[in-house]
Amino acid sequence: xxxxxxxxxxxxxxxxxxxxxxxxxxxxxxxxxxxxxxxxxxxxxxxxxxxxxxxxxxxxxxxxxxxxxxxxxxxxxxxxxxxxxxxxxxxxxxxxxxxxxxxxxxxxxxxxxxxxxxxxxxxxxxxxxxxxxxxxxxxxxxxxxxxxxxxxxxxxxxxxxxxxxxxxxxxxxxxxxxxxxxxxxxxxxxxxxxxxxxxxxxxxxxxxxxxxxxxxxxxxxxxxxxxxxxxxxxxxxxxxxxxxxxxxxxxxxxxxx
Amino acid sequence: xxxxxxxxxxxxxxxxxxxxxxxxxxxxxxxxxxxxxxxxxxxxxxxxxxxxxxxxxxxxxxxxxxxxxxxxxxxxxxxxxxxxxxxxxxxxxxxxxxxxxxxxxxxxxxxxxxxxxxxxxxxxxxxxxxxxxxxxxxxxxxxxxxxxxxxxxxxxxxxxxxxxxxxxxxxxxxxxxxxxxxxxxxxxxxxxxxxxxxxxxxxxxxxxxxxxxxxxxxxxxxxxxxxxxxxxxxxxxxxxxxxxxxxxxxxxxxxxxxxxxxxxxxxxxxxxxxxxxxxxxxxxxxxxxxxxxxxxxxxxxxxxxxxxxxxxxxxxxxxxxxxxxxxxxxxx
Numbered sequence: 001x002x003x004x005x006x007x008x009x010x011x012x013x014x015x016x017x018x019x020x021x022x023x024x025x026x027x028x029x030x031x032x033x034x035x036x037x038x039x040x041x042x043x044x045x046x047x048x049x050x051x052x053x054x055x056x057x058x059x060x061x062x063x064x065x066x067x068x069x070x071x072x073x074x075x076x077x078x079x080x081x082x083x084x085x086x087x088x089x090x091x092x093x094x095x096x097x098x099x100x101x102x103x104x105x106x107x108x109x110x111x112x113x114x115x116x117x118x119x120x121x122x123x124x125x126x127x128x129x130x131x132x133x134x135x136x137x138x139x140x141x142x143x144x145x146x147x148x149x150x151x152x153x154x155x156x157x158x159x160x161x162x163x164x165x166x167x168x169x170x171x172x173x174x175x176x177x178x179x180x181x182x183x184x185x186x187x188x189x190x191x192x193x194x195x196x197x198x199x200x201x202x203x204x205x206x207x208x209x210x211x212x213x214x215x216x217x218x219x220x221x222x223x224x225x226x227x228x229x230x231x232x233x234x235x236x237x238x239x240x241x242x243x244x245x246x247x248x249x250x251x252x253x254x255x256x257x
Numbered sequence: 258x259x260x261x262x263x264x265x266x267x268x269x270x271x272x273x274x275x276x277x278x279x280x281x282x283x284x285x286x287x288x289x290x291x292x293x294x295x296x297x298x299x300x301x302x303x304x305x306x307x308x309x310x311x312x313x314x315x316x317x318x319x320x321x322x323x324x325x326x327x328x329x330x331x332x333x334x335x336x337x338x339x340x341x342x343x344x345x346x347x348x349x350x351x352x353x354x355x356x357x358x359x360x361x362x363x364x365x366x367x368x369x370x371x372x373x374x375x376x377x378x379x380x381x382x383x384x385x386x387x388x389x390x391x392x393x394x395x396x397x398x399x400x401x402x403x404x405x406x407x408x409x410x411x412x413x414x415x416x417x418x419x420x421x422x423x424x425x426x427x428x429x430x431x432x433x434x435x436x437x438x439x440x441x442x443x444x445x446x447x448x449x450x451x452x453x454x455x456x457x458x459x460x461x462x463x464x465x466x467x468x469x470x471x472x473x474x475x476x477x478x479x480x481x482x483x484x485x486x487x488x489x490x491x492x493x494x495x496x497x498x499x500x501x502x503x504x505x506x507x508x509x510x511x512x513x514x515x516x517x518x519x520x521x522x523x524x525x526x527x528x529x530x531x532x533x534x535x536x537x538x539x540x541x542x543x544x545x546x547x548x549x550x551x552x553x554x555x556x557x558x559x560x561x562x563x564x565x566x567x568x569x570x571x572x573x574x575x576x577x578x579x580x581x582x583x584x585x586x587x588x589x
Contacts, residue, residue, distance in 0.1 A: 081472075083470050083471055086469060086470035099462070100461040100465065107454070111454060111466075115469065115470055119451045120452065123447045123450045123453065124450065125450050127449050127450065
């Protein structure tokens with residue numbers, strides 16, 4: 001909704017066909033087709049245990065799919081290592097906030113900047129050689145409203161700010177596709193609004209796929225919604241279409257509804 | 258980290274504004290002490306101590322700063338001792354070239370062992386390194402150039418750069434001291450470098466580091482090879498100090514001893530392994546002339562350390578109010 005009007009022809013940047021994963025006889029994800037488009041926000045929703053995070057792990061190759069193909073920017077990444085996937089432009093966040101707890105906010109962001117800047121393998125240079133990343137790091141920190149906490153250790157931040165820091169770190173890589181696993185879980189109303197605004201903003205120039213339980217946010221900022229239940233897609237479309245689907249209502253309300 | 262004040266208000270003791278200078282003064286004091294001490298204490302003992310301190314520091318680079326517990330570091334220490342001893346004695350190489358060969362050999366061994374073990378974690382990593390080190394031990398037992406149970410005996414110390422006669426004990430001491438200090442500088446730089454920063458982030462959150470595009474196995478392997486090379490530096494120099502290389506230095510007990518030294522002193526601190534090595538070597542030296550059984554005493558000391566000083570001696574000191582006032586911090 002947010003950016004759809006301003007964009008021309010949608011361009012698929014990440015797609016999955018027939019994606020599936022079995023765990024010792026149990027099928028966690030089955031036959032998932034997914035197309036994530038540039039400059040769109042795509043939500044993946046579904047009840048607990050529907051396999052949303054598993055889909056994330058498959059797309060980012062933290063898990064190897066049992067079936068199906070994944071294509072990123074026209075390149076088949078079905079058999080690619082997770083760090084390589086990240087270097088190709090598909091970067092994820094984690095459900096449990098993933099920061100480097102004993103590094104400061106600025107250092108957290110700089111760790112992400114080091115590799116693209118070619119400053120990750122020099123074991124003979126002093127730490128001050130990383131100073132030239134400060135400006136870019138501070139930009140991102142400022143942009144996401146973390147400036148007052150720049151020199152705080154990540155471990156000392158509130159839960160909401162840790163999530164924001166994680167987004168800042170992810171954005172430092174300037175990825176083509178951003179996968180956010182429940183970016184607003186456990187956040188206060190105030191933080192939710194801020195993060196939603198940030199996500200809407202970053203999605204102007206890249207694709208975002210997010211798992212989210214807060215349906216107000218999904219209704220508000222997401223262009224496409226895919227609903228997952230027991231590892232399979234039961235509905236897709238914009239929020240209005242999906243929320244009117246009786247199967248989706250049943251899945252969310254339970255069988256008694 | 259040394260010399261950096263910490264702006265976090267929560268329970269942190271702010272470092273003294275002069276902390277950096279005090280640290281510097283302490284380092285200078287230690288350096289002066291190291292220069293004078295061979296005139297007071299038995300130099301051979303001191304050289305042994307410095308070699309083990311460097312060995313433990315190299316090991317700590319892996320355990321403390323990379324989070325990998327290797328149970329096979331004797332292979333690098335003892336292997337380098339053999340390489341250096343052989344090159345100097347049989348090929349007539351000068352001591353600096355012999356030591357360089359030891360370092361290169363240890364690094365190569367580290368590359369091979371590391372490449373095999375690095376994708377495993379925790380106890381599996383430790384067991385694979387142990388197994389590989391044991392294979393190397395049996396190689397050393399059987400290979401002709403190591404002379405089996407006899408070891409390589411009466412290795413000449415030679416002339417450093419063709420000029421300095423290392424058979425003079427004091428010359429040898431200052432050579433060992435210089436090597437020790439260079440080794441420590443390399444470790445310090447390695448830890449406080451762009452590479453060290455990535456290592457730290459991997460230790461803090463490996464999954465996140467992967468998702469940022471880092472091939473963590475390669476970084477770990479880099480640290481493993483560096484640790485092996487520095488352990489080799491210590492081993493090669495030790496072979497020159499004692500003028501022999503034997504199976505003792507490649508045996509698994511040596512791998513255990515270096516773990517003991519590092520834990521005793523405090524992992525993740527630059528000075529912990531040095532203190533730990535000093536303590537263990539002194540204890541062994543002292544107990545060797547007494548009726549006490551060495552292994553039992555060191556075992557008891559180890560148990561006390563694990564039960565009461567989890568962070569090791571230096572680690573515990575860093576955690577005290579005084580330590581934090583001085584701006585010391587262990588890598589956690």
